[in-house]
Amino acid sequence: MKKHLFLTIILVSSALANAQNTVSATIQEIYKTALVDGESYGWLGHLSNQIGGRLSGSLNAQRAVEWGQEELEALSLDRVWLQPVMVPKWIRGTFEYANIETSPGNTINVPVCALGGSVATPLAGTNAQVVEVKNFEELEALGKEAVAGKFVFFNRPMQADLVNTFAAYSGCVDQRYSGAERAARLGAVGVIVRSMNLRLDDYPHTGSMSYGELPLRERIPAAAISTNGAELLSSMLALNPDLTFFLKQNCKNMPDVLSYNVIGEIKGSTHPEEIMLVGGHLDSWDLGDGSHDDGAGVVQSMEVLRLFQKIGYRPKRTLRVVLFMNEENGQKGAIEYNNKAREKGEKHVFALESDSGGFSPRGFSIDTTPEKLLAIQQWKPLFEPYLVHMFIQGGSGADVRRLKTDDNILAGLRPDPQRYFDYHHAANDTFDAINKRELELGAATMASLVYLVDHYGL
């Protein structure tokens, strides 16, 4: 009897050990395939260099939709389709220009760009004095008298001591998003916002902004200034508070246009009704080519499905890739996807987003029940050979967060965050800033987590 029990233990242990070996061997194959025989870098080269910046509603965004559909169709998935969605269309126009005038005729040009959604200046530009503030409290304290007829210059820098640069971004982005609305209510003629960038350099960083409920005629132009430009303006204001700032831009809001989410899927072999989603957003800002934001997430998500095919792993659950449209200025693609999914009663057991740049993967931020989080954290040792260590509770991403239910798993890939805001929404977010291996490791890390969720069926 004892002997039997002993043998049983041996057999069970050995079966368990074999199962674990299979799991770690599959993960090894995923990483090896991504690094040796990957497609993500080549795809991104095309999207970035042959198509380029893909602002919602633009011709390039439409080209990107067609490209995404073609590439997914070339993978011979079970199904590829476009999901129509109306998106905002804002155009940058043909000029954006600013200078600081310290005394009549003495001007210094500074690098600026219009914020996405901003109205234009009058055709001849706007020239006015400047009040510098660090936050809305300072602005309100100044009041109408000090602000009316002037530019408001929001100059609160990102906090350098935050190791998580996304937290530093969150701590500043209200200036960009709501600064114009707040300043307009006090009678300002325009706003200049310090770029969301931890470096001192000459790139202005655009991004979304909103006028809230402000009537059309009360809206004022809003532009970002490079961090070097912000430092210069601030120090010149200290010397001469009466200097004037000149801004000229002819950006424009147009009527909404039809665009698409691009979707493809591999049907699950045993639980086809359970959907595991991977995704990034296909639109980008227009200054660079959107390689990190979010070309990287797009090609990594596509690569997850290709890696599964390449290693011959047929998922038990349906694996769906969604290339979301219009994350940057409206999230209309994510809203439409979620609405339709809920209408159809689709069950998303897992959704993983990559929208934090194509840098070396550090791990995941996970939004789920404490029990499922704990279960996922048990997989940490499987990721250690690949230098992936972070499995923390936290937000998933702007495009998948609406899919949350009481018990599903949402997650965001978390790459190393130090360089992201060097490029974010700026003209230097281009393909040359992508490292092939870092991009590929991100795709393999995503595929490995999807595989584990499918294999163990959380």
Next chain:
Amino acid sequence: MKKHLFLTIILVSSALANAQNTVSATIQEIYKTALVDGESYGWLGHLSNQIGGRLSGSLNAQRAVEWGQEELEALSLDRVWLQPVMVPKWIRGTFEYANIETSPGNTINVPVCALGGSVATPLAGTNAQVVEVKNFEELEALGKEAVAGKFVFFNRPMQADLVNTFAAYSGCVDQRYSGAERAARLGAVGVIVRSMNLRLDDYPHTGSMSYGELPLRERIPAAAISTNGAELLSSMLALNPDLTFFLKQNCKNMPDVLSYNVIGEIKGSTHPEEIMLVGGHLDSWDLGDGSHDDGAGVVQSMEVLRLFQKIGYRPKRTLRVVLFMNEENGQKGAIEYNNKAREKGEKHVFALESDSGGFSPRGFSIDTTPEKLLAIQQWKPLFEPYLVHMFIQGGSGADVRRLKTDDNILAGLRPDPQRYFDYHHAANDTFDAINKRELELGAATMASLVYLVDHYGL
């Protein structure tokens, strides 16, 4: 009685918690100071841009010694000194050039650079056929008959599926280091080595090589070819095995010259005889400015001492920074430092090297007793807020490994390894490839480990 015991437990627990709070607060202050008020990036800007490449024995290496001494003296340490050491002097010369001749008069230039220590070609260059091999086994199998009078082309690429790129480097570098010696013994006229680079690009990567015991007259010239050049040569050889390769370089070995390790220290307050060393190497190769290899390690090591001063932490043990000379082609500085330390009976309880690039820190590779490794691994939670997770058993570094005793601790900073070999020993290892925050986080991570070793007294 019970009440007293309870109170005692409360008091002890609260004292322990306070102590832990102090430790994590000190580490937080170290990181904050490095990120908000750091010197490492400014120092590296000077070393890279104002001095530049610092090949052992060169004028620039001497300038770097003087700069290092001046900067350490400006920190008001307890002691700063130069340690004399004789180092090899090899000069690249005034030209290095190569082409592939597919038929008489049809040539294609390919990017090459001489390997450090190589002899020159004859003044008119060397023109010969090429045999391509992947390793020494293939070379030996070919034998003298196939090799004599030809170039040997070593073309084994770094293994892309190794996530630890240093392992991929180790798996290839024998071609560069010993290829010329092995090929010369079979009568080859020169060697061409595929650059140690995981990317396909146009930069040849230099590095050290040795002829072993080969007499002077039997030594043959050795050059690295860019990875794109290697791919081109290989595919052209497949089409035409009789093509010839032309190489011309006038590099030269000179007599050894006097140089210095640059050393500074803060005396320990209670155990001055126990030395904690931090260091990197001041010399570099000559094609770029040596920003990652190893300007980064130099300024990070200097920054450790400055951070301690800045936060007002006086170490109990002596904290010494050593800027080693001649790591790249001889390690004479490290050998001399170790010899002198042993002569004087100095006790190095801890030595930490940074020589893996100025990228985001992932952790440490640690060479010590199992007990001490375990003790260090208990500190992992203290590093998690800074995204530092790796505390693994492994080698320390070329400059500190000789200091090993039965029970001291040697360690190497381990930054993210994906991009290192994009720049290593090549013309693009320049200051613009350094990210300020990544560099600073590395310095803070080093300082935090030194602080913990000092505080807990391992």
